[in-house]
Amino acid sequence: TMGNWLVNHWFSATILAAWLGINIFLFTYYFLFFDRDERYFYTRAILGSALAWARASAKCLNFNSMLILLPVCRNLLSFLRGTCSCCRRTLRKQLDHNLAFHKLVAYALALLTAVHTIAHLFNLERYNQSQQATDGSLPAVLSKMHLQGSKWLNPIHSNQTTVEYMAFTTIPGLTGVIITLALILMVTSSTEFIRRNYFELFWYTHHLFLIYFAGLIIHGIAGLVRGQTEQSMVEVHPYQCTEYLTQRDQNCTHSCCKDPEFGSIPAESWKWVLAPIILYVFERILRVWRAQQKVVVTKVVMHPARVLELQMLKKGFCMEVGQYIFVNCPAISPLEWHPFTLTSAPEEDFFSIHIRAAGDWTERLIDTFQLEIPRIEVDGPFGTASEDVFQYEVAMLVGAGIGVTPFASILKSIWYKFQQADQTLKTKKIYFYWLCRDTGAFAWFKDLLASLEQKMAESGKADFLTYRLFLTGWDTSIANNVALHFDTATDTVTGLRHKTIFGRPMWNTEFAAVAAAHPRSVVGVFLCGPEALAKSLQKSCHQHSSLDPRKVKFYFNKENF
Secondary structure (H helix, E strand, O other), X not given: OHHHHHHHHHHHHHHHHHHHHHHHHHHHHHHHHHHHOHHXXXXXXXXXXXXXXXXXHHHHHHHHHHHHOHHHOHHHHHHHHHHOOOOOHHHHHHHHHHHHHHHHHHHHHHHXXXXXXXXXXXXXXXHHHHHHOOOOOHHHHHHOHXXXXXXXXXXXXXXXXXXXXXXXXXXXXXXXXXXXXXXXXXXXXXXHHHHHHOHHXXXXXXXXXXXXXXXXXXXXXXXXXXXXXXXXHHHOOHHHHHHHHHOOOOXXXXXXXXXXXXXXXXXXXXXXXXXXXHHHHHHHHHHHHHHOOOEEEEEEEEEOOOEEEEEEEEOOOOOXXXXXXXXXXXXXXXXXXXXXXXXXXXXXXXXXXXXXXOOHHHXXXXXXXXXXXXXXXXXXXXXXXXXXXXXXOEEEEEEEHHXXXXXXXXXXXXXXXXXXXXXXXXXXXXXXXXXXXXXXXXXHHXXXXXXXXXXXXXXXXXXXXXXXXXXXXXXXXXXXXXHHOOOOOOOOOOOOOOOOEEOOOOHHHHHHHHHHHOOOOEEEEEEEOOHHHHHHHHHHHHHHOOOOOOOOEEEEEEOXX
16 A cells, blocks of 8 residues: 555655755755844844844745746646656656645745745834834944945834834835735635635636736845945954944044945845746747637537537647646636536547536526527647556546546547457446436436447447446435336436436445456546545555455546546
8 A cells, every 4th residue: 555655656745845845945044044144243133033034934935936837837737748748657647736736835935925924024123123222232323324324224214114104115015015915815715615616706816926926026126124245244344343333432443433334135036936937928828829729619519407518629629538628708708718628539520518507607608608609719638638547457437526527538438449449448347436416417427328328238338338326415306206216227317227326335335346346357446526535435445456466456546637
């Protein structure tokens, strides 16, 4: 079990460890640098260790801001996937964790922003206290240096200036407030609930990243945090000359009598983020160009439960099973692009998607298609092909709810390969499990299963596909109807030959039955569904795999559609 995990996850763990290691290194290195470097001796006299906390977190913020755009460059990922198609599957599979990495970097940005902001609030408070101080202490003396022209170290030059005034009127303060608000809005609107139910809110709020990056580049320009200049360090080194600042008489002739001079830390965020921003600009240009290519909608099918099927053609479109596309309908919104899994097989001469009414945009799209056929723009396809299904003698496919869409493509494709006597196809038997809450959701997929059922019966291969539909939510009217028609040849819920099972699958029983039917086979288990189900299936795979290499083995694959 541990061996399997290491084989499947060692590369992910390596990338994660490298990212974490670089963050820890940057934070530690710059924390110690600003906490000990002689140039910041006087700055630390006013600010204390909050200086190091602010600067170290700033470096890590720059590093993670550099990374955040890369996982969402879809075309760049497709290019990398294409160039490493000859690489090991483990390597290609990492590219499918792009959104997980994007979220991880976003959470790191949120945490580092909190550290950076709190540290700077302490800094502003200490700058303010030092400016107000009249006790002749070192921070007080350093804070009065602005009276001697441009030698200032403390950016607060008046007793009337408040921390709030600095936060909302200076460039670093104002840009800091704006980019923090932008980040808070982007993170909070990215929750699973909002993405699923209010996709438009998530989509538009996420475009605040433009403000985030603009603010980030401007943020450090004013250079409010200062250090002693190299020239001044040579003339009046703080280790020798500090006491002369607080205890100096008018006629001082010592070399330390000269005031230290200070300079800003140059802004450098732009150096970190320039390359990713250029890459992302090219990405968006490419998306616009691809979207301009004409898409012909060849067929529109309205299925029950408000599910719209679109069959389309586009010049040069080439797909694999399990991939997805982004769809835009300018008549509804010129800016919104929504992802949909392809439900057609690569062997078909069109590509198709099934759109379920789930939110404002999909509702409006379905309403529009019932009146006319509007112009559609398509970007893609994206994602890794689930070709591994074809490498197993026996495949168990598990789809939960709308997670069934990629299996529409896979089931069709396997059937075409089977019919064409494809020599590369090892698959001899498919077990398909679909778990669903309501009967309406079965309707659009029922037609595909019915046609497969019919085709297989006609060609004498009725036992090639065994499917089991589990209704996990039902009411008494459905149960009564089933009881009345218990002895009919077809199912009362779906009209198919295989009866719908009420409740959840007993996975131990299912796996035991497959193991008994195929005692010497390698079985591929594929899931498109929630994490809890993944854990349950993974456990069953381990429990029912034989230690004897000549006997049945179950391999679990969680697809990342």
